[in-house]
Amino acid sequence: xxxxxxxxxxLLTSNLSFAKENKMSDDQIKVQFQTTLGNFVIQVNxxxxxxxxxxxxxxVKEGFYDGTIFHxxxxxxxxxxxxxxxxxxxxxVHDPIKNEADNGLKNTRGTxxxxxxxxxxxxxxxxxINYKDNSFLDYTSPTPNGWGYAVFGEVVEGMDVVDEMAxxxxxxxxxxxxxxxxxxxxEKAVIITE
Numbered sequence: 001x002x003x004x005x006x007x008x009x010x011l012l013t014s015n016l017s018f019a020k021e022n023k024m025s026d027d028q029i030k031v032q033f034q035t036t037l038g039n040f041v042i043q044v045n046x047x048x049x050x051x052x053x054x055x056x057x058x059x060v061k062e063g064f065y066d067g068t069i070f071h072x073x074x075x076x077x078x079x080x081x082x083x084x085x086x087x088x089x090x091x092x093v094h095d096p097i098k099n100e101a102d103n104g105l106k107n108t109r110g111t112x113x114x115x116x117x118x119x120x121x122x123x124x125x126x127x128x129i130n131y132k133d134n135s136f137l138d139y140t141s142p143t144p145n146g147w148g149y150a151v152f153g154e155v156v157e158g159m160d161v162v163d164e165m166a167x168x169x170x171x172x173x174x175x176x177x178x179x180x181x182x183x184x185x186x187e188k189a190v191i192i193t194e
Contacts, residue, residue, distance in 0.1 A: 029053075030156065031060050034188045035070075037165060040158025041192070042112050048103040049152035052114050052123070055097045056152060057191065059125050064091065065189040072128075072178045075166040080115055080128040086183045088173060093124035101139035105151035108133045110162075112153040120147035129155060129162050 029044045046053040059065060059082070068091065070081035084090055099120040107113055107130050114123035128149075130137075139148035155162055165184055173179040 029057065030192050031057070031153075032190050032192050033065070033158075033186055034190075035161065036183070036185045036187065037168075038158060038161035040161045041156050042153045043156045044153040045105065045151075048105055049100045049150060051097050052100050052150050052152035055094070055114075055123075055125075056127065058094070060189045060191055063189075064125060065186050068186050070165055070180065070184040070186070071173075071176060073165050073168065073170055073180055073184075074131075074178050076131055077134065078128040078130050079162060079165050080126060081184075081186060082115075083124075083126040086185060088176065091125070096122045096124050099123065099147050100150040100152070101148035102142070103139075103150065106133075107135065107137040107149060107151055110155045110159055111151045112155065113137065113149040113151045116149065118144065120144060123150065131163070131166060 029046065031042045031044065033040050033042065044053045044056060065082055067085060068082055069084055069086050070079050071084045071088070072080040083093075096116075096119075097114070099114075099116070101113075101120075105111065109130055109132050111130050112127055113130070115126035115128050116123040137149045140146040165180070168180045168182060168184065170178045171181050
């Protein structure tokens with residue numbers, strides 16, 4: 001009778017460790033963006049960018065991004081969105097967050113970072129997706145010019161949709177430049193689970 005008990009204990013232990021290894025942790029949370037050009041998925045890195053990730057997920061849970069546009073797209077550089085309606089009304093946001101660009105994550109192709117003003121700690125809801133490795137956006141020092149832009153996730157599905165955005169004709173819209181002439185609307189942003 002000892003063998004079956006031992007075998008059962010080993011089986012339970014292996015199942016527990018498997019469940020623990022495969023449990024979705026905070027840094028495996030994914031968000032699907034449904035846009036007028038198609039869908040893409042961002043995996044959020046809550047481990048290395050906890051403040052930025054929590055901020056982003058708060059906006060997603062509130063439905064903030066639904067009905068906003070990608071308002072600035074520069075081929076070979078980045079696509080920026082998450083702040084304006086198709087009529088270019090700027091949405092009200094929460095307080096700015098601390099810049100986490102010193103977290104070791106780099107602005108490489110497909111990564112997602114917080115957009116901000118020249119003030120390093122001014123990011124709110126807007127984000128951008130890097131089209132190429134943009135090392136000049138990375139953290140170099142805790143100075144106004146060296147802070148860089150905080151990466152908090154990456155596109156893990158649908159980068160072809162993001163690339164398609166860069167093929168759309170752009171122009172000016174009032175003071176805004178590099179605006180897609182046909183609005184690229186985020187119809188919905190939702191947290192998805194494995």
